[in-house]
Amino acid sequence: MTTQQTPTATWTPPPVRRDEFDASGDTAEPVGSRAVGLRVAGVDKTYTTRRGDVHALSDIDLEVGRGEFVSLVGRSGCGKTTLLRVLSGLLAPTAGTVEAGDRPAWVAGRRDDAVFAEFGLVFQEANLFPWFTVVDNVALPLKLRGVGKAERRARATELCATVGLTGFEDSYPRELSGGMRQRAAIARALACDPSVLLMDEPFGALDAMTRDRMNLELQQIHAVSGTTVVFVTHSISEAVFLADRVVLLTPRPGRIRSVTPIDLPRPRTVEVEATAEFGELVVGLRRQLDEED
Amino acid sequence: MTTSLDRDTDTRTDGAPPPPVDADATPAEGESPWMRRLPWVSGPLMLVALLGIWQFAVSVVGVSEFILPAPAAVVGALGDLFADPEIGSHIGVTLFEVLAGFGIALVVGVAVGATLGRIAWLQRAVQPALVALQVVPKVAFVPIFVIWFGFGPTSKIIMAALLAFFPIMLNVMLGVRSVDRGHRDVMRGLGASKWATFRDMELPTTLPYVFAGAEVAIVFSVIGAIVGEYLGGSQGLGYLVVSSLNALDAPRLFAVIVLLAVLGSLLYVAVTTVKKVVIPWHDSVRTGV
Numbered sequence: 001m002t003t004q005q006t007p008t009a010t011w012t013p014p015p016v017r018r019d020e021f022d023a024s025g026d027t028a029e030p031v032g033s034r035a036v037g038l039r040v041a042g043v044d045k046t047y048t049t050r051r052g053d054v055h056a057l058s059d060i061d062l063e064v065g066r067g068e069f070v071s072l073v074g075r076s077g078c079g080k081t082t083l084l085r086v087l088s089g090l091l092a093p094t095a096g097t098v099e100a101g102d103r104p105a106w107v108a109g110r111r112d113d114a115v116f117a118e119f120g121l122v123f124q125e126a127n128l129f130p131w132f133t134v135v136d137n138v139a140l141p142l143k144l145r146g147v148g149k150a151e152r153r154a155r156a157t158e159l160c161a162t163v164g165l166t167g168f169e170d171s172y173p174r175e176l177s178g179g180m181r182q183r184a185a186i187a188r189a190l191a192c193d194p195s196v197l198l199m200d201e202p203f204g205a206l207d208a209m210t211r212d213r214m215n216l217e218l219q220q221i222h223a224v225s226g227t228t229v230v231f232v233t234h235s236i237s238e239a240v241f242l243a244d245r246v247v248l249l250t251p252r253p254g255r256i257r258s259v260t261p262i263d264l265p266r267p268r269t270v271e272v273e274a275t276a277e278f279g280e281l282v283v284g285l286r287r288q289l290d291e292e293d
Numbered sequence: 294m295t296t297s298l299d300r301d302t303d304t305r306t307d308g309a310p311p312p313p314v315d316a317d318a319t320p321a322e323g324e325s326p327w328m329r330r331l332p333w334v335s336g337p338l339m340l341v342a343l344l345g346i347w348q349f350a351v352s353v354v355g356v357s358e359f360i361l362p363a364p365a366a367v368v369g370a371l372g373d374l375f376a377d378p379e380i381g382s383h384i385g386v387t388l389f390e391v392l393a394g395f396g397i398a399l400v401v402g403v404a405v406g407a408t409l410g411r412i413a414w415l416q417r418a419v420q421p422a423l424v425a426l427q428v429v430p431k432v433a434f435v436p437i438f439v440i441w442f443g444f445g446p447t448s449k450i451i452m453a454a455l456l457a458f459f460p461i462m463l464n465v466m467l468g469v470r471s472v473d474r475g476h477r478d479v480m481r482g483l484g485a486s487k488w489a490t491f492r493d494m495e496l497p498t499t500l501p502y503v504f505a506g507a508e509v510a511i512v513f514s515v516i517g518a519i520v521g522e523y524l525g526g527s528q529g530l531g532y533l534v535v536s537s538l539n540a541l542d543a544p545r546l547f548a549v550i551v552l553l554a555v556l557g558s559l560l561y562v563a564v565t566t567v568k569k570v571v572i573p574w575h576d577s578v579r580t581g582v
């Protein structure tokens with residue numbers, strides 16, 4: 001269990017055949033045919049506000065392999081959402097480069113939709129459209145891709161079942177609880193078979209039991225689809241449970257403090273949380289967080 | 294580049310858009326059946342009370358027939374009005390003026406509001422003119438419209454349209470600016486085309502604002518048309534009011550006013566009904582029966 005302490009010396013992938021490289025290494029997970037890797041180099045982000053500049057991210061170098069599962073943890077306000085928005089191509093960095101599948105995100109000031117529109121995004125808020133029913137919200141990515149009405153309804157209904165929303169397909173978002181809305185948002189992100197799944201504290205609004213179930217479900221989705229996942233969370237144990245690597249951010253400005261590989265065997269079950277190895281990883285990460293004060 | 298992609302305030306909210314201006318504050322959820330039925334009970338009760346006080350004033354206090362005719366006399370006058378073959382054309386003329394004015398205001402108001410809402414510099418440029426027009430008592434223009442457009446329906450239609458235009462335009466302007474940042478992220482993340490973004494996000498966001506404006510505007514259109522008819526012409530319910538006044542026929546005067554009230558209410562109900570059909574998802578539309 002090695003922990004790299006220098007922010008810039010993040011884990012280096014094999015130099016050859018980058019597009020085929022599988023970060024999970026020795027594990028037997030399939031890499032999704034659609035999955036792509038992500039790379040950010042020298043990324044800096046400064047927000048300009050009325051009350052001066054906010055330096056949100058500083059000198060971020062991070063590589064996420066095809067099919068890899070990376071968790072981002074850190075204090076509130078340390079820049080996790082900002083980094084995720086940069087990775088998604090929704091937010092242009094002030095400096096540095098962002099690439100997906102070896103294609104730059106920004107060409108002449110415009111996002112390359114050919115690659116980045118294939119991502120599945122789950123935001124910190126559910127961001128469902130109140131004018132669509134649950135099933136129509138989930139089917140939105142399919143609608144935008146020109147999938148026929150009957151087909152997208154069938155697919156969206158399946159996805160609702162995956163996230164445990166059966167029976168609520170025809171409800172409006174306002175009729176759902178916060179956790180149910182978030183699950184609908186996850187289903188929407190999965191609808192177009194994403195090449196990369198970027199999730200910003202998706203389970204924050206869920207109770208512990210539902211959260212455990214959703215974690216197992218997400219692990220399953222990752223294992224089956226082989227998609228690349230970047231997962232932001234406040235919970236260190238959740239991060240360790242799910243990830244191939246845990247990236248720890250420190251605040252003001254947001255920097256990568258450490259990258260911790262998680263070599264726990266997969267598939268992981270809730271029992272893994274009782275193992276000494278798991279405990280050590282969690283304690284180690286928690287100690288790093290506490291050292292900040 | 295960055296600023297155009299991401300605004301710098303982080304005050305996102307989730308779910309339904311904030312209620313548009315001027316929308317009736319109608320609590321949608323957690324309403325007991327008793328609360329829902331209350332207006333249906335209190336409405337008739339208030340009507341009965343009003344009629345009681347009215348009858349009391351006439352028969353006990355003895356208010357003069359010319360000032361306040363008895364309810365029965367007004368009902369009688371209403372009967373006479375409907376017996377008159379002319380009445381249909383009077384109602385038709387007023388209805389036509391109201392609907393034409395409202396229609397023009399709707400089309401122009403949505404177009405202008407959407408344009409100003411999207412083009413910030415243009416909005417700022419025309420701001421002084423808008424404020425000036427808004428604070429001016431517009432009904433004062435009626436005589437001018439009569440000079441310009443004659444005593445026919447045109448001057449009334451223009452008056453109705455002018456009054457109805459502002460609530461629609463202002464609401465739509467606000468509406469097109471009210472697109473939720475989180476919703477925008479969703480559409481941009483999916484690489485949605487301009488057309489899809491309009492169809493699935495901007496239009497549904499703005500529609501509640503259009504209806505909030507329309508609910509006010511339909512009432513204003515009726516006012517515009519009536520005031521126009523008061524001042525000139527020989528047709529319409531407004532004209533009937535004035536001619537009853539000139540004939541000192543108080544029961545008939547009251548009867549026409551009752552007719553106008555009913556007409557206004559029906560038009561308002563029509564607009565809210567359309568709203569319930571078009572945006573059933575919105576908070577201002579009550580769930581349940």
Ligand SMILES: Nc1ncnc2c1ncn2[C@@H]1O[C@H](COP(=O)(O)OP(=O)(O)OP(=O)(O)O)[C@@H](O)[C@H]1O
Nearest residue numbers: 047054056076077078079080081082300301302303
């Ligand atoms: N749109 C914005 N405009 C200005 N400053 C911003 C904006 N978004 C974020 N920031 C600032 O950038 C920093 C990082 O914010 P970010 O949302 O990325 O944090 P976070 O790690 O996701 O926090 P949390 O865990 O609470 O969601 C904060 O100091 C915040 O004030």
Ligand SMILES: [Mg+2]
Nearest residue numbers: 080081124200
């Ligand atoms: Mg965040």
